[in-house]
Amino acid sequence: MSVVLVLVVAGLVCYLLSNFISNSATAALLIPILIVVAEGMADPAAANNASFVALGGTQAMICFIAVCASIAMLFPISTPPNAIASATGMVETKDMTKVGLIIGVVGFVLGYFWLTTLFPFK
16 A cells, blocks of 8 residues: 555544544554554565655654644543643534634644655655
8 A cells, every 4th residue: 555545544433533532542553553564665565665755654654643633623522631621611513623723723724734744755
């Protein structure tokens, strides 16, 4: 599979999952799985090895997944500050969802470009 496709799909899964369970739990669940995936992609016999290693390998994937877990802010359950804001009654879930979606999309794109800037494809 394409390195970019694996990164984007893993990032989206992490982002979506992190909106429904805590960010720490999502990272603790996905990072061990994605380390195995990343090590499999770094196999010298694999055709995509050169581009994956050029991107930063396992460390780059884990950094990107950590960013994706951190930008999840759609619902009150995703982070403790969101739960506190929601508990005050001053912030409605629909407003939190609107802003959280914008933060998620912008954060995902910026995280990907940050990753490709630090480790440009060759």
